[in-house]
Amino acid sequence: MSLPFSTSRMQETAVVTAPDGSAVRPLEVLAGAASFAHFELAPGQVSQAVSHATVQEIWYVVAGAGEMWRSQDGREEIAALEPGVCLTIPLGTTFQFRAGPDGLRVVATTVPPWPGTPDEARLEHGPW
Structure with missing residues (x-):
């Protein structure tokens, strides 16, 4: 089975x-x-x-800076975010992030695809 190619431009999205x-x-x-x-x-x-019900993600910081807090199964950490940092958000992880004085821009892959259902992202308590 052949699937169509798809191309998008961020500024047009x-x-x-x-x-x-x-x-x-x-x-x-x-x-x-x-x-x-x-x-x-x-x-x-x-x-x-938030935490996700069915998806996990891989993030890559492209510009700006900030911090990412992640918590899962009694473990937690705060990771510094700056261009070139890549991190994972495994299924079941509660996470929160914040931008520094120059803002924060990230690209991310969601696996499986983001379902768009209202119960996918569950509101949680974070440190900030």
Whole structure:
């Protein structure tokens, strides 16, 4: 079975607000496999802490700086975010992130693709 090619340009993609409060531009989807998006927080903005019901993610910081708090099964850590940092958010992880004075821009892969259901992102308590 052959699937069509798909190409998008970030600047031509609509911005939506993610459940955590970040500005997100959904870019591409490989049906049944993964989705890819660009996330942005304004300078000093803090996301809402969330956990995901069915997806996990890999993030790569492309610009700005900030911090990511992750907690799972009694473990927690805060990772510094700066260009070139890549990190994972495994299924069942509660996480929260915040931007530094220059904002924060990240690209991320979601596996499986983001389902778009209202119960996917569950609001949690975070450190900020």
